[in-house]
Amino acid sequence: MELTGAEIFVRSLEAEGVEFIFGYPGGAVLHIYDALYKQDKMKHILVRHEQAATHAADGYARSCGKPGVVLVTSGPGATNAVTGIATAYMDSIPMVVFTGQVPTHLIGNDAFQEADNIGITRPCVKHNFLVKDVRDLAKTIKKAFYVATTGRPGPVVVDIPKDITANKAEFSYPDKIDMRSYNPVQIGHTGQIKRAVKLMQTARRPILYTGGGVILGDASAALTELAKIMNFPVTNTLMGLGAYPATDSQFVGMLGMHGTYEANMAMHHCDVLFAIGARFDDRVTGHIEKFCPNATIVHVDIDPASISKNVKVDVPIVGCVDNVLKAMLHEIKGNDVHSNAVALKEWWQQIDEWRSKDCLKYERDSEAIKPQFVLETLYKLTEGDAFITSDVGQHQMWAAQFYKFDKPRRWINSGGLGTMGFGLPAAMGVQFAHPDATVACVTGEGSIQMCIQELSTCTQYSLPVKIINLNNGYLGMVRQWQEFFYQKRYAMSYMESLPDFVKLAESYGHVGMKITHPGDVEGALMEMLKLKNRLVFMDFITDKTENVYPMIPAGGGQNEMILV
Amino acid sequence: MENEAGALSRVAGLFSARGYNIESLTVAPTEDPSLSRMTLVTRGTDEIIEQITKQLNKLIDVVKLMDMTDGPHIEREMMLVKVHAEGERRNELKRLADIFRGRIIDVTDQNYTIELTGAGDKLDAFLQALDRGVIIEVVRSGVSGISRGERSLKL
Ligand SMILES: Cc1ncc(C[n+]2csc(CCOP(=O)(O)OP(=O)(O)O)c2C)c(N)n1
Ligand SMILES: [Mg+2]
Numbered sequence: 211m212e213l214t215g216a217e218i219f220v221r222s223l224e225a226e227g228v229e230f231i232f233g234y235p236g237g238a239v240l241h242i243y244d245a246l247y248k249q250d251k252m253k254h255i256l257v258r259h260e261q262a263a264t265h266a267a268d269g270y271a272r273s274c275g276k277p278g279v280v281l282v283t284s285g286p287g288a289t290n291a292v293t294g295i296a297t298a299y300m301d302s303i304p305m306v307v308f309t310g311q312v313p314t315h316l317i318g319n320d321a322f323q324e325a326d327n328i329g330i331t332r333p334c335v336k337h338n339f340l341v342k343d344v345r346d347l348a349k350t351i352k353k354a355f356y357v358a359t360t361g362r363p364g365p366v367v368v369d370i371p372k373d374i375t376a377n378k379a380e381f382s383y384p385d386k387i388d389m390r391s392y393n394p395v396q397i398g399h400t401g402q403i404k405r406a407v408k409l410m411q412t413a414r415r416p417i418l419y420t421g422g423g424v425i426l427g428d429a430s431a432a433l434t435e436l437a438k439i440m441n442f443p444v445t446n447t448l449m450g451l452g453a454y455p456a457t458d459s460q461f462v463g464m465l466g467m468h469g470t471y472e473a474n475m476a477m478h479h480c481d482v483l484f485a486i487g488a489r490f491d492d493r494v495t496g497h498i499e500k501f502c503p504n505a506t507i508v509h510v511d512i513d514p515a516s517i518s519k520n521v522k523v524d525v526p527i528v529g530c531v532d533n534v535l536k537a538m539l540h541e542i543k544g545n546d547v548h549s550n551a552v553a554l555k556e557w558w559q560q561i562d563e564w565r566s567k568d569c570l571k572y573e574r575d576s577e578a579i580k581p582q583f584v585l586e587t588l589y590k591l592t593e594g595d596a597f598i599t600s601d602v603g604q605h606q607m608w609a610a611q612f613y614k615f616d617k618p619r620r621w622i623n624s625g626g627l628g629t630m631g632f633g634l635p636a637a638m639g640v641q642f643a644h645p646d647a648t649v650a651c652v653t654g655e656g657s658i659q660m661c662i663q664e665l666s667t668c669t670q671y672s673l674p675v676k677i678i679n680l681n682n683g684y685l686g687m688v689r690q691w692q693e694f695f696y697q698k699r700y701a702m703s704y705m706e707s708l709p710d711f712v713k714l715a716e717s718y719g720h721v722g723m724k725i726t727h728p729g730d731v732e733g734a735l736m737e738m739l740k741l742k743n744r745l746v747f748m749d750f751i752t753d754k755t756e757n758v759y760p761m762i763p764a765g766g767g768q769n770e771m772i773l774v
Numbered sequence: 775m776e777n778e779a780g781a782l783s784r785v786a787g788l789f790s791a792r793g794y795n796i797e798s799l800t801v802a803p804t805e806d807p808s809l810s811r812m813t814l815v816t817r818g819t820d821e822i823i824e825q826i827t828k829q830l831n832k833l834i835d836v837v838k839l840m841d842m843t844d845g846p847h848i849e850r851e852m853m854l855v856k857v858h859a860e861g862e863r864r865n866e867l868k869r870l871a872d873i874f875r876g877r878i879i880d881v882t883d884q885n886y887t888i889e890l891t892g893a894g895d896k897l898d899a900f901l902q903a904l905d906r907g908v909i910i911e912v913v914r915s916g917v918s919g920i921s922r923g924e925r926s927l928k929l
Contacts, residue, residue, distance in 0.1 A: 287811050328780060329783070332780075332783065332784060332787055333787055333791050333873040336834075340779075340780070357834060388835070390837055391775075391776055391835060391836060391837040391929070513832070513833075514828050514831070515825065515828035515832050517828075518824065518825075519825060521820075
């Protein structure tokens with residue numbers, strides 16, 4: 211039987227097992243919305259701004275591993291979605307974004323609400339497609355999901371002109387797709403894996419530096435087993451938090467610009483660096499010439515282009531992180547490989563000495579609420595088991611430092627693009643994926659205002675997200691840089707005329723609380739957690755001038771940290 | 775590459791986004807109409823060329839990629855030059871075209887249009903040999919490349 215393009219769209223998404231579509235309607239996608247109206251297998255979530263649709267789909271994907279799905283209209287609908295697409299692209303998040311387009315015969319005519327969606331999104335997608343014939347629609351959707359979710363994942367845009375959604379074609383959804391030009395590598399090179407294991411045996415000061423790839427590749431179990439067998443220290447990147455249990459004694463904390471002293475010192479002094487699903491981002495390496503000066507570097511990554519991009523690698527291994535780690539474990543167990551226990555004992559002694567600096571210490575008897583204390587208390591009261599999303603700024607770094615993630619997919623933040631406005635919509639997506647879980651959005655008074663309209667979406671769908679607003683009255687991260695590097699010239703880092711967040715939350719039908727004294731922090735958070743089915747907006751008035759420590763200043767090496 | 779609309783802009787976009795330089799680029803469909811073949815000339819250290827190779831391979835539309843300079847290969851470029859050809863000059867230009875194995879493919883009483891094929895430096899040399907004032911117009915195709923012997927870029 212022939213179906214319209216809109217019906218084919220719906221049936222294809224059903225075939226992909228899509229549960230949620232995050233979107234916003236408009237002229238170019240009205241046929242699709244009409245077809246969605248007539249089905250009840252998938253739920254469409256109406257956001258208040260297309261940027262939020264992409265962040266919500268992104269949060270959903272990060273927290274459950276399935277691809278996020280977005281539907282927006284042509285022109286402004288698509289351009290509004292771009293920030294969220296770029297955010298997902300930088301963090302390799304699987305997502306399929308459907309954008310409406312003007313009818314085929316009008317393309318290129320500067321038609322009403324026309325934008326070149328393919329051209330605009332090209333540099334921030336893994337791939338994109340323009341559907342030019344309704345007979346190609348099902349196959350293109352299949353390809354889009356396949357490309358988004360395999361290899362190094364990423365967002366894929368499918369641009370669908372309006373006439374395509376009205377035209378008719380026979381529907382059959384392909385169960386397999388073969389693309390001659392796209393064959394992601396799975397298995398790592400055996401010889402290289404053996405070389406890496408040899409280095410594990412001989413290393414005197416090894417460290418495992420692991421990133422978001424371990425989480426995306428569901429390789430946490432294999433990583434943990436490997437680290438345990440070899441007794442190696444583990445550091446995670448901002449994107450990798452939760453890949454290795456943070457409460458384990460072998461975890462030395464996050465590394466990089468605001469990483470722990472022990473993690474960065476161990477990186478600087480290591481003799482063999484095992485980089486796993488990480489990409490040597492500049493926020494991690496610091497000054498590239500000073501990076502890990504004495505290390506032999508092994509790098510496991512699914513993307514060959516990540517290897518030797520920033521730092522020359524000695525043992526490159528291209529493959530699925532989980533496969534490669536399991537192959538290493540096989541090699542280790544099969545040949546009864548052991549690490550150098552004597553050398554490791556010394557190495558651990560050295561690391562413990564660095565640890566004893568207690569680099570995350572902060573003033574505990576301050577009159578003002580210390581943001582670190584709020585996060586420590588949140589961690590304690592949620593027993594480390596909440597999903598935490600964050601925005602971008604100081605609060606993000608404190609959340610990364612003070613909430614100890616023991617499980618993967620619990621820490622949801624925009625690491626690569628650093629997108630303010632990400633936290634709240636991402637938390638909505640997480641809450642849809644995990645309706646019974648505690649989902650908290652750690653944010654700042656600057657960031658939360660970038661997608662504040664989503665409080666309305668939370669009302670519509672009764673999403674009990676907990677908002678932890680660390681309100682320092684400043685664009686704090688900007689203020690910190692101005693304090694350190696611009697002689698305290700605080701240009702535009704002060705947020706004047708803030709709203710009354712409590713009243714604002716209440717006006718959307720939520721609960722709001724303002725907390726001004728350190729002594730009230732714990733009680734207020736307990737009250738918040740009791741309100742299981744309500745969105746609670748916690749406005750913590752925190753120390754205005756607290757800074758994030760430690761810090762590697764731009765151009766510094768990993769051993770050149772500023773400590774508190 | 776897949777012979778798809780947009781494939782070329784993905785390649786061009788990658789070069790500009792990552793700050794690589796395109797010296798020349800030619801592209802046309804092959805005997806298999808679903809594929810087109812591109813020859814791209816760029817310059818860089820070994821590390822940069824390695825990155826460019828990997829990034830190009832990552833593009834979904836790129837089916838197969840070969841660095842021609844890894845082995846013996848042939849580069850050819852075609853050039854059309856329109857020159858002032860009056861009086862005395864006509865013979866001189868004809869001779870020069872012959873020396874470079876060029877062909878005069880269009881003649882008026884004032885102009886010649888000369889067609890010349892070869893490696894880039896041969897075309898450069900021909901232009902050098904012409905008096906500056908003679909040249910009216912030059913159009914070059916950009917380089918096409920193929921490897922010598924058994925090696926080939928084929929699916
Ligand atoms: C969309 C966007 N614009 C600008 C920035 C630059 N930026 C990074 S952190 C920051 C300040 C954030 O302020 P706030 O949300 O209050 O967090 P705080 O640092 O005070 O905790 C700014 C402006 C950004 N990351 N994203
Ligand atoms: Mg702030």
